[in-house]
Amino acid sequence: MSSDVVLSVEGVGKTFRMYDRPWDRLLEWLPPRKKRYKAFKALSNISFQVRRGETVGIIGRNGSGKSTLLQLICGTLTPSMGKISTSGRIAALLELGAGFNPEFTGRENVYLNAAILGLSRAQIDEQLPRILKFADIGEFVDQPVKTYSSGMYVRLAFAVIAHVDADILVIDEALAVGDALFTQKCMRFLRNFQKSGTILFVSHDSAAVTNLCQRAIWLRHGEIAEHGDAKAVSEAYLASLFGSESRSSEKPKTNLARPEEWLDRRQAFINASNLRNDVEVFRFDPDKADFGSGGAIITDVYLSDDDGRRMSFIVGGEICTLNVRVEAVQPLNQPIVGFFVKDRLGQMLFGDNSYLTYAERPRLIDSGETLFARFRFPMPLLPVGDYSIAIAVADGTQTDHVQHHWIHDAVVFRSHCSAVAAGLVGIPMLDIALEGKEAIMPKAATA
Secondary structure (H helix, E strand, C coil), X not given: CCCCEEEEEEEEEEEEEEECCCXXXXXXXXXXXXXXXXXXXXXXXXXXXXXXXXXXXXXXXXXXXXXXXXXXXXXXXXXXXXXXXXXXXXXXXXXXXXXXXCCCEHHHHHHHHHHHCCCCHHHHHHHHHHHHHHHCCHHHHHCEHHHCCHHHHHHHHHHHHCCCCCCEEEEECXXXXXXXXXXXXXXXXXXXXXXXXXXXXXXXXXXXXXXXXXXXXXXECCEEEEEEEHHHHHHHHHHHHHCCCCCCCCCCCCCCCCCCCCCCCCHHHHHCCCCCCEEEXXXXXXXXXXXXXXXXXXXXXXXXXCXXXXXXXXXXCCEEEEEEEEEXXXXXXXXEEEEEEEEXXXXXEEEXXXXXXXXXXXXXXXXXXXXXXXXXXXXXXXXXXXXXXXXXEEEECCCCEEEEEEEEEEEEEEECCCCCCCCCCECCCCCCCCCCHHHHCCCCCCC
């Protein structure tokens, strides 16, 4: 292989033997020898290369061969045909609990799993505090893993592969199990790992593949259906799921509501149905992962209504205010407070900061003073899932500033139900209309 190629898959195929009865395996070897199995071809003629530093997504329906391909790459299965060549250490997070002994404690499984991945006892001892901190499962680390929830399994397994100094990471749908905060911690690690390492990422979430990967491979019935740019391949895969092709058509003209009538005209109907976008807001947690020089500290974050009352529950489309309280440790000449809302994969959905509003009239804050920032906006309509708000305070300008305090997941909230049909977020519509041909065609002139 070229020194730049860390994974080469050449004409790989995998065929499994399927027996109707368990003892047919034995009878097949006894005279008179007779074929007693049906051949199932899981993969056929798979070829591709991955270069150092690339992140490649693998997508496809259940049963398309994604997990089989990853197991072949990791060496837990042997190909029936073809050749796989790898360069460097591979760390894999495959099906839940793979590589763990359920009778061992979490700590014992860390040593077992890390040793399988090539670390010495001394290296594991050195990495153990960081592994346990990343997993964050507390006293359960000394309990048998058979007592763990699926989320705890993933926390410990991901923590191990994140600290074994791997060259290639192989991840199979693992991030779909953990909670939102841990998923975002994993995504931050993966984005940092992308700077030097190679990632193979399997997911049914096309948005995650598009966001994380440069290239994607679409598997269909054990063969490569398409291979190329992650966005283009994901779009083709989604089109196949719905059995449709892209079509363009002229949009009918509609009469738009006045700007101040921003409220979605369907909201009354939606809010009276089981599709109401109920958003549960959790309290500010100052102990979440953060960084900064410490010249100012974020001490409180909450959402409120127009009367200033804290909101623990919001309906998508409602007006709310994000309130941020900051304590100045040192004088701030031009403080900037900002936020952005992220989904469970850490994708930034929307956000803003205070710089432009106060660029021509900076607010000087002395040491020991308290600064309040408020952002008023209609809460977008959110698909079902977990979300979080990152908050930051800096001093300077948009392009030249000192980051004093940044909290990754200051406030977490959950959308329980939604009328959003597609996309990362929904917004209230000014108008939606369906018109017949007669409504958009000019009437014929009369004599």
